[in-house]
Amino acid sequence: MNIIFLGPPGAGKGTQAQRICAALNIPQISTGDMLRRAIQEQTPTGLKAKSFMDAGGLVPDDVIIDIVKDRLQADDCKNGYILDGFPRTVPQAEALEKIAEIDRVIELDVADEALIKRISGRRVCLKCGATYHVSLLNGKTTCDNCGETLIQRDDDKAETVLNRLKSYHSKTEPLVNFYQGRGKLVKIDGAGDMDTIFDAIMKALA
Ligand code: AP5
Numbered sequence: 001m002n003i004i005f006l007g008p009p010g011a012g013k014g015t016q017a018q019r020i021c022a023a024l025n026i027p028q029i030s031t032g033d034m035l036r037r038a039i040q041e042q043t044p045t046g047l048k049a050k051s052f053m054d055a056g057g058l059v060p061d062d063v064i065i066d067i068v069k070d071r072l073q074a075d076d077c078k079n080g081y082i083l084d085g086f087p088r089t090v091p092q093a094e095a096l097e098k099i100a101e102i103d104r105v106i107e108l109d110v111a112d113e114a115l116i117k118r119i120s121g122r123r124v125c126l127k128c129g130a131t132y133h134v135s136l137l138n139g140k141t142t143c144d145n146c147g148e149t150l151i152q153r154d155d156d157k158a159e160t161v162l163n164r165l166k167s168y169h170s171k172t173e174p175l176v177n178f179y180q181g182r183g184k185l186v187k188i189d190g191a192g193d194m195d196t197i198f199d200a201i202m203k204a205l206a
């Protein structure tokens, strides 16, 4: 099954994508994680993307579409995947239609005020992409999966988060109508606890 996770920054796309991917044994394709790794490794793509990400804006469509096209050709995508953070604009969604058949789009719906709280306490592992919240870490500073030191993302500063929310509402939210019109969208309340949301997504994918 080929699935898209749509939702604002902090909605829980990464958190739930990791769990659903483990349950369905399919890869999580997070464009944000791929770009952060490219920046860390100082690749040409990383150098192009950094200023846009630091400002809380979107990386240009042509850059991101090329990355996803390449990634979807890998062997591990043959039995399905979750696209986490792509597409994020109508041109990206149109480009995706030319290269993949999407079965379901899960929209995680959370109010802006709750998102800011979640993002300000987020800690991530750059090595394996795992996501945590300080309120649940009990002072722990390393990743449960791989032992790497957890960090706060550069774009999780308050002023950058507001720009990311603006980008979401102006450029990405139109995709709700785009996929509703194609009969693929399922809206999930992303404000509850993580287990309830996981169950709701699994039900929507059944
Ligand atoms: P990206 O990395 O995709 O960031 P994002 O969309 O802003 O989303 P986040 O990763 O911030 O949130 P999430 O929904 O994954 O939430 P999470 O599960 O971590 O993109 C970063 C940047 O890259 C973009 O700004 C852009 O510049 C660029 N980019 C990426 N893709 C692009 C594209 N296609 N086109 C152009 N540019 C692109 O959860 C957040 C926190 O909340 C965590 O601490 C978590 O523990 C906690 N939490 C999760 N669920 C719950 C819950 N139910 N209750 C309480 N807390 C919860």
Ligand code: MG
Pocket (backbone or CB within 6 Å): 013, 014, 015, 030, 032
């Ligand atoms: Mg994420």
